[in-house]
Amino acid sequence: MPSRPIAYLCLALSMSLVGSYVALSKPLAAALPVFLLAWMRFGIGGLGMLHWLKKPADEGPMTPQVRRLLFLESFLGNFLFTLCMISGVSLTSAVSAGVTMAGIPAAVAVMSWFFLKEKVSARTWIAVGCAVVGIALFSLSNSEHHTQLNSRHEGENAPNLVWLGQLLLLGAVLCEAAYSVIGKKLTGTLGPRRITSLINLWGFALATPMGLYAAWHFDFASLTPGLWTLLVFYALAASMWTVWLWMTGLKAVPAAQGGVFTVMLPISAALVGVLVLGERLAAVQLLAFGIAIASVVLATLPEKNGARRQPQEADAEAMHSQSHRH
Numbered sequence: 370m371p372s373r374p375i376a377y378l379c380l381a382l383s384m385s386l387v388g389s390y391v392a393l394s395k396p397l398a399a400a401l402p403v404f405l406l407a408w409m410r411f412g413i414g415g416l417g418m419l420h421w422l423k424k425p426a427d428e429g430p431m432t433p434q435v436r437r438l439l440f441l442e443s444f445l446g447n448f449l450f451t452l453c454m455i456s457g458v459s460l461t462s463a464v465s466a467g468v469t470m471a472g473i474p475a476a477v478a479v480m481s482w483f484f485l486k487e488k489v490s491a492r493t494w495i496a497v498g499c500a501v502v503g504i505a506l507f508s509l510s511n512s513e514h515h516t517q518l519n520s521r522h523e524g525e526n527a528p529n530l531v532w533l534g535q536l537l538l539l540g541a542v543l544c545e546a547a548y549s550v551i552g553k554k555l556t557g558t559l560g561p562r563r564i565t566s567l568i569n570l571w572g573f574a575l576a577t578p579m580g581l582y583a584a585w586h587f588d589f590a591s592l593t594p595g596l597w598t599l600l601v602f603y604a605l606a607a608s609m610w611t612v613w614l615w616m617t618g619l620k621a622v623p624a625a626q627g628g629v630f631t632v633m634l635p636i637s638a639a640l641v642g643v644l645v646l647g648e649r650l651a652a653v654q655l656l657a658f659g660i661a662i663a664s665v666v667l668a669t670l671p672e673k674n675g676a677r678r679q680p681q682e683a684d685a686e687a688m689h690s691q692s693h694r695h
Contacts, residue, residue, distance in 0.1 A: 380618035388637030408580020414608025443571035446548030460534025467508020476546035477628025503661030
């Protein structure tokens with residue numbers, strides 16, 4: 370069980386890495402079909418953690434319930450989330466996606482309260498509210514998103530399917546929230562490395578049929594050495610590093626509190642845009658930075674009477690998690 374500060378650091382690093390590779394992987398999305406990119410991501414990531422698949426000596430027998438949770442973690446958090454997000458953005462806009470994704474911290478808090486029976490403090494709810502506002506501001510202030518919004522609606526039939534796009538984006542929010550809640554349950558039974566490797570294996574199996582079909586019709590000679598390097602980084606970051614960091618953090622942090630750390634995604638994406646891609650921050654984005662950081666501070670400051678009790682509560686949640694979650 371990691372200490373609370375280490376757990377917070379793992380959660381923050383996980384979401385920061387997600388924001389970084391999202392910002393840097395635009396060339397990959399343009400060069401590779403979606404299913405081929407997903408299949409290669411899981412394949413390369415799986416090669417990087419083959420040694421994590423081995424069952425540890427201190428791990429008990431895997432129950433049918435744990436097997437179901439592992440499948441759901443991969444199906445909802447990896448496979449279905451990606452399909453809902455990409456399809457939703459194609460029918461609406463990146464602005465709509467960003468604003469809708471701002472609901473993830475709140476969805477995680479509600480699901481953890483309902484399914485895990487976590488006691489969500491008033492301060493955590495305030496932190497969730499700040500996280501929602503911060504992410505929404507980031508999305509609305511991105512000028513590139515506004516350009517995409519205008520281009521999406523140039524087609525005559527686009528407005529007729531906006532409702533479907535919004536529904537798919539809502540589905541993506543629920544998938545991502547379920548990913549956090551199921552992950553919290555799994556950390557009570559399996560170690561972070563084992564969870565990471567097993568859900569990646571399921572992701573590879575789910576993506577293989579369409580991935581093979583896309584690979585059969587794709588010209589791999591069109592990929593430059595730079596794109597191959599970016600692909601390896603993306604695969605290891607998305608399938609291995611971020612998942613392991615997230616599961617490690619969730620071992621010691623309630624799911625509702627962990628959900629607040631999703632604010633690190635737009636923050637890191639914006640920083641990569643400024644430091645690497647030469648973009649500039651608007652005043653509204655600076656305000657969003659402040660609100661997002663405030664949400665993390667609110668979520669992580671120790672409570673007067675609850676600071677000493679939290680590790681025991683985490684252990685109790687881990688025990689409770691053995692019964693049934695991007």
